[in-house]
Each structure stands twice: as structure tokens, then as C-alpha cells.
Amino acid sequence: MDGQIKEMIARVKEKADAAGGLKGVYFVACGGSQAAIYPAKYLLDAEAKDIGAKIYNSNEFVHHPPRSLDARCLVICCSLKATAETVRAVEVAKRSGAITIAMTGSPDTGMAGAGEHVVVYSNGDAPIYSEGNQAKALRIGFEILQQFENYPHYDAAMAAYAKLDDLVESGKKKLRPLAERFAAEYANDAIFYVLGAGPLYGTAYSMANCHLMEMQWRHAVLVHSGEYFHGPFETTDKDLPMILLMSTGATRYLDERVLAFLKTYAGRYMVVDAAEVLGDALDANIAEYFNSVVMVPLERHIVATMAERRGHSMDERRYMWKVDY
């Protein structure tokens, strides 16, 4: 698997170099798949010296493709099966001359048929997280950094993969009491604020949009930890249910500032801390980039624990795949 992505990026590099170099990497997806590719976009934004990165909702990309799109761009689209607008996004990208990678759940999906390159990721009820959508998107990101810019922490990043699945498993055990307490205390609440920043902003997006809104029909206000103090904090009071995702790494200060405020002004908040889960298992230079690979399964586990208590299955939908939209 490692080998497949390494070889694929070598071919991407050949083609991009022939076109004049890699100008940018554009990530395109919807919903949970967009949250899953966010960490790779975040990695390139943070670590690339000369390669731009953008992220798009699929239909925004399809209906308003950026004028910059050309043979010097790599477009990475992600959909488990074949979300119509994400398949169209691959086609729009190909027509522009861009290099395309389709990330998808099996070699037989409509997505797999569309991309110039295809990356299949682990999924389903018992996914291997170290080979899931987030982990593979990140691996593509690290390969790009390594092959185009000789990234100094590439070996440390590759070494991390062997530890991810154990970290999710031990994390579930560590957070079990928290999940139980959350389920007991918040089962009847209709609205939640979900805060995160840096490498966990995509995780906060996933928790709010996919797990609370889609799968539990609870309202969820997503707030960037750094933006909280510039508007949203005015609604905070002792009764409002709030969930703070704390990341490791350089942006942790933003979460700590929120936590200090919550301690004084909030009354019902839960902290889900990546530092507690990761300990010092991963190299400090790259640990933050893996935060979400471990934390998305854990925040989902927390919501799923509440789902059981509520008797509202995470699989229940009223509109998705059921009505026309």
C-alpha cells in the first residue's frame, strides 16, 4: 500500500515536471469525505514550501472550477462509492488537463472508474484506520512533500502508521468513562457546540456535520477555537452543551485559551484531548498531523455511545438515500 502511493506520486511527479512543476493540490469532496481529506490539505498548507493547497465542496468545484486549473495541478477527489457531484468533479478536473486521483471505497465504484489514478481505502463497520480515507490522504500528502520538496520528517511520518490502529484501540478504552458520562449527561440535549482548531478542525467538522447532525439529528454549531472569542462565545452560558476537541502541536494554545474560558463561564462542557490519547507515541514533528486519524474514530465512538443510550441508531436516516434531492 505504502508502495502503491509512493509509485503513484512518482508518476504524478513525472507528469507535473513535464508540465512545468506542481503548482497546487486541490482536494474535492462532500461531507464526511471532505472531513477525511482535510488533514492532508492541512498538512500541505502547513509544510509545503512551494505547492499550494485548496479544498472544495464537490459541487462548488464542478460549477465554478478555479481558473488556475491546468496540467500543473493535482486534483484529489474522495467518495466512498460514487457521490454524483464528486464523480463529476473528477471529470471536470480531467477535462482541464489536471492530474487526478480518485480515492474510493472499492475498486468497483463509479469513482474508481473516473480517476486517472485510484486509491482504495479501508472502510465499513470495522475499518483499518491506518488504511482508511484519512490515513491514505495523509500518505499522499507526505509522499508529495517528500518527492517534490524532500520533507525532513518523512521517515518519522511513515513510522507512525504502524502505531495508529493501536492508538485508536487504546484510545477507546481510555475514553470509555468519558463516553459513558457524555451519553448519560447529554442524551436529551438538542444542541451542541463543537470546537476545534488546527489539525482537529476537520474532526470537529466530522463530529458536528456527520455524527451529530446526520446520524443523531442533533443541532451542532461548529466553531473554530480561534474564532470562538470573536463572536460565538456570546451564547455561552452554564447550560449550553459544549465539546472541545484539543489537539497536540503548535495550535494547542488556541484550545487552551477556550478551555480557560469554559472553566469560568460554561457549565456543561466536555474536553476530548488528543494529548491524552496519543501520549508520546508519535514523533513530535509529525504527531499533530495524525491527530485526526485517531480522533475521528474516537469522537464517533463517543457519539455512538450516546446513540445507544438514546435508542437512535447511527444508521437511521430520514432523507439521505431515501428521497430525491
Place this chain on the structure above:
Amino acid sequence: MDGQIKEMIARVKEKADAAGGLKGVYFVACGGSQAAIYPAKYLLDAEAKDIGAKIYNSNEFVHHPPRSLDARCLVICCSLKATAETVRAVEVAKRSGAITIAMTGSPDTGMAGAGEHVVVYSNGDAPIYSEGNQAKALRIGFEILQQFENYPHYDAAMAAYAKLDDLVESGKKKLRPLAERFAAEYANDAIFYVLGAGPLYGTAYSMANCHLMEMQWRHAVLVHSGEYFHGPFETTDKDLPMILLMSTGATRYLDERVLAFLKTYAGRYMVVDAAEVLGDALDANIAEYFNSVVMVPLERHIVATMAERRGHSMDERRYMWKVDY
């Protein structure tokens, strides 16, 4: 004013060219100021051929500046007075060798002291919107496109500025019945969904984070129109208050798709349509980029109409500028 920004970008170009060309433009701000620079970031994302664009919350930028930051970058920071982390962002950018522009409310602010270049914008209780933060950030964007890439619609864009203030004024009259109805029907609701996409995504951010949460202490769930169907729509029912901002231009399809769904499955929604406000006043090639300059004052006007009815002043705060945070 036009002349000042034109001359400023000419100096930016000289310096960037000497460093090897302009690699990227990074926009940095918090809250309402971040919403105000979003349209310029959107413009560059859509129209620039070779110049990347990023947007950051100030503290995320300060604590985790991107490795790409160097003399080939232009960093545009925006704060009305001197938000501490935004002033620090200017300093971080300067230390990296990047060219900096500080956008601020008067020549005497802490922000004005920090930037290599300074742009002062109209503000206060009766701002001139065509010279406000959004309009000036956009003008910087259009100048960059013109001077670096010979943008074909530059003249049309410049011609639009003379019409913006009249469009806001006539828009307030046109939307008055809508604002009154909104105030009457939604004054007692505690939660709102705000939907938008493309050029109005920043406007939706402003309405949710600044006007509903900060200034009215109402919960507001911000949803991208294209993402709505990939999770958040599961909470929609006949009782949920929803506000759909519809933009003109290529991404309007995303809003129309939401509207079709709301007509069937929602019961209490309000549509605020830029097409109704703008008519055909602006050149079709650039109209979408000015959507938010006109629509932010109008969505604010709608919330302010509700504020009067509720007897909750838009100026009331419980934490901002009052407690330590």
C-alpha cells in the same frame, strides 16, 4: 482611494518580482474581519491563474505559520482597531520576509502601526460600503489580478464600485417587507440555520457568527449549501428556522438545489436573494464577486430589525471587551 491601492500593489509587485514572483496571498483575520476579507480570497481562488490564496484565523497563523511564508508572499491582515493576535500576525509575517498589508479602521490604530502598507477603510455607524473592509479587500484582489495577470474584467470591476452604495440602499427598501416578516415570525426562536455558498459563504459566516451569535445571542448553525445534503439536512423539519442566502453567478445552482428541498421538507425558511437585490446592475463577469459587499449590510439589517423587535440591542455584549479572555 482607487489610486492608493493601485500604487500600493505596484510597489508590492516590484518587491515580489525582485524576490522571484508572487507565490501566494494569505488573508489573516478574526470574526467579522475574517468574513470581510473572505470575498477577496474567494476572488483570487476563482480567478488567479498562478497566485495561490489562503485564509487564516489570526492565532492559527501566529502559532503555526505556514512553511511557505517568505518574500514571495503577500500577507493581508485585517482588524478594525488592533485585535492583539491580528497585530501579532502582521509581525510574524514581517519576520518571515513576506510583504504585509494592514487593513484597519483608522490611521491611528495599532494595526496601522504594524503593516508595511496600510489600507484604511470606512466603518462606524454609517459606513460607506463601497469603501468598507469588504470593498477595499476586493479592490486589492482585483489590482493583484490586473497587475500580475492582466485580468480581462478589471475595468468592469472598477466600474462596479460607483453602484455599490445605491445597491445597498435600494436593497434595504426592497428587503424591508422580508425583514419585518422575519422579525415578526422569528423573534422568539433560539436557533437558526444559515446556508450559503460560493461568494456568499463569507456572508453566511458573518450572519451566523457576528450578527446572530455575537449580537443577538442566538445559536446559529452555518452550513455550506453544497454540504447541506451530505449530513446537515437530516435535522431539517417543518419547525426549524432556516435562512438561505442565494448568490448570483456560477454557484447559484447549489442554492437552488437547497431551495427545492426546503420547499418540500422545511416549513419555516427565509430566502435572501442577491439576484433580487442586484438585478442586472453589475457586469455579469464580476457581479458575483460583489454579492457580499451588498448582502452583508442587508443580512445585518434583517437581524437588526429582529433585534429591535426583541428589544435586544445589537451593541449589547456579555463577554466581548468586558471580561478577560
